[in-house]
Amino acid sequence: MARLLYFDCFSGASGDMILGALVDTGLRIDGLRDVVASLRLDGVTLATERVDRNGVGATKFRVRTDGGLAPPGHDHHHHRGLAEIIEIVDRSDLSATSKTRAGGLFRRLAEIEAAIHQRPVEEIHLHEVGALDSIVDVVGAVFLLEELAADRIVASSLNVGSGTVRCEHGELPVPAPATARIVEGVPIYSTGIRAELLTPTGALVVTAYADAYGPIPSMEVRQIGYGAGDLDLKGTPNVLRVLVGEAVEIGTFEQVIVIECEIDDMNPQIFGVLMERLYEEGALDVFYTPIQMKKNRPGTLVTVVALPQHRELLSGVFFKETTTIGVRFTEMSRERLQRDEIDVETPIGQIRFKVARRDDVAINAAPEFEDCARAAREHGLSVKDVQAIATKAYLERK
Numbered sequence: 001m002a003r004l005l006y007f008d009c010f011s012g013a014s015g016d017m018i019l020g021a022l023v024d025t026g027l028r029i030d031g032l033r034d035v036v037a038s039l040r041l042d043g044v045t046l047a048t049e050r051v052d053r054n055g056v057g058a059t060k061f062r063v064r065t066d067g068g069l070a071p072p073g074h075d076h077h078h079h080r081g082l083a084e085i086i087e088i089v090d091r092s093d094l095s096a097t098s099k100t101r102a103g104g105l106f107r108r109l110a111e112i113e114a115a116i117h118q119r120p121v122e123e124i125h126l127h128e129v130g131a132l133d134s135i136v137d138v139v140g141a142v143f144l145l146e147e148l149a150a151d152r153i154v155a156s157s158l159n160v161g162s163g164t165v166r167c168e169h170g171e172l173p174v175p176a177p178a179t180a181r182i183v184e185g186v187p188i189y190s191t192g193i194r195a196e197l198l199t200p201t202g203a204l205v206v207t208a209y210a211d212a213y214g215p216i217p218s219m220e221v222r223q224i225g226y227g228a229g230d231l232d233l234k235g236t237p238n239v240l241r242v243l244v245g246e247a248v249e250i251g252t253f254e255q256v257i258v259i260e261c262e263i264d265d266m267n268p269q270i271f272g273v274l275m276e277r278l279y280e281e282g283a284l285d286v287f288y289t290p291i292q293m294k295k296n297r298p299g300t301l302v303t304v305v306a307l308p309q310h311r312e313l314l315s316g317v318f319f320k321e322t323t324t325i326g327v328r329f330t331e332m333s334r335e336r337l338q339r340d341e342i343d344v345e346t347p348i349g350q351i352r353f354k355v356a357r358r359d360d361v362a363i364n365a366a367p368e369f370e371d372c373a374r375a376a377r378e379h380g381l382s383v384k385d386v387q388a389i390a391t392k393a394y395l396e397r398k
Helices: 015-024 029-038 082-090 096-117 132-148 177-182 200-209 270-280 308-321 369-379 383-397
Strands: 003-008 045-053 056-065 152-155 164-167 170-173 219-228 239-247 252-263 285-292 298-306 328-336 338-346 349-358 361-367
Touching: 003 132, 015 029, 015 056, 015 132, 015 200, 015 219, 015 239, 029 045, 029 132, 045 219, 056 132, 082 096, 082 132, 096 132, 096 177, 096 200, 132 200, 177 200, 252 308, 270 285, 270 298, 270 308, 298 308, 308 328, 338 383, 349 369, 349 383, 361 369, 361 383, 369 383
Parallel strands: 003 152, 056 219
Antiparallel strands: 003 239, 045 056, 164 170, 219 239, 252 298, 252 328, 285 298, 338 349, 349 361
16 A cells, blocks of 8 residues: 655644654654764754643754754854755765755745845845754755655645744745745645744745645554644644555545636647647646637637646746736645556457546446557457457456
């Protein structure tokens, strides 16, 4: 069965909460200490302790420096640019895959900060996420998630908090501008708690790893971890919960977005190119519907189904490749059956079948059309006859 990890962000997420929750599931902290030591950040050590957050026992992860605890988002030495942080990551003992992943996370944040402040990426110094504790949080999360080796990661909607937060640039609304950009296309909400529950580091890690967002998927839970935040909230524990277990396939629920626009003034040859580009950028499904538009002009409704994190890329394809000047999108849930591919021996050769299951029971089975078309050419038969032969062989095989 597939290994599944679920981020339950009912009280937001931060870098130290993610590390605390992952360590709390039983992942080894000695390996994490070795990786952090390989960063060669002078005087930085790690510590964990058991704490109580409103009746829930949790692991509090702390980064210590020679001067004591590193205040969240603060570095009394200096702020770092992207190049310096990448250099720190590259000299570490992370695997090549994790180095690439960690570097990509910092690069993503630098690009977001550059867009917010309207400056080149090279001039951006990452304040909160360039601090010692945040570098350790990102690198540590990448290391522990590779250690955990989940086949699939799902997250709940993200509780961002409300009110304001004091940052390098002064008092800013929650979610802070960088956090808000990071969670574009991701389901967020606020319960009205006046605090920053979702930090840039927490948002960066969760959104980079989550394959889908929604309620807890069907799973057999094996480990549970609680990572404590710094806040002592009234009425709710300030913890991030992580559930680790085996996926139970009873159909897969996931959050998707539907992106649409109408087009009535474009060369129809471009629609073929558009579909290819949309699939290349992560679309799950693309289809065209003929419609009648204003002034009785015939047009085409373009509909794309995708995961929320791909919305920005796909919107960019619309604007670059078509004549549209706007798109709309809607978030919704979908359930999809578990799908397998099997080979079936038939009197005219091997034919692949796509089998859809729910509760481990086959619901639908269909022969692969390309295999049927090939067999039809080779044996001088019609495709429909090959499909009938293949289906008969599949049923007899069952």
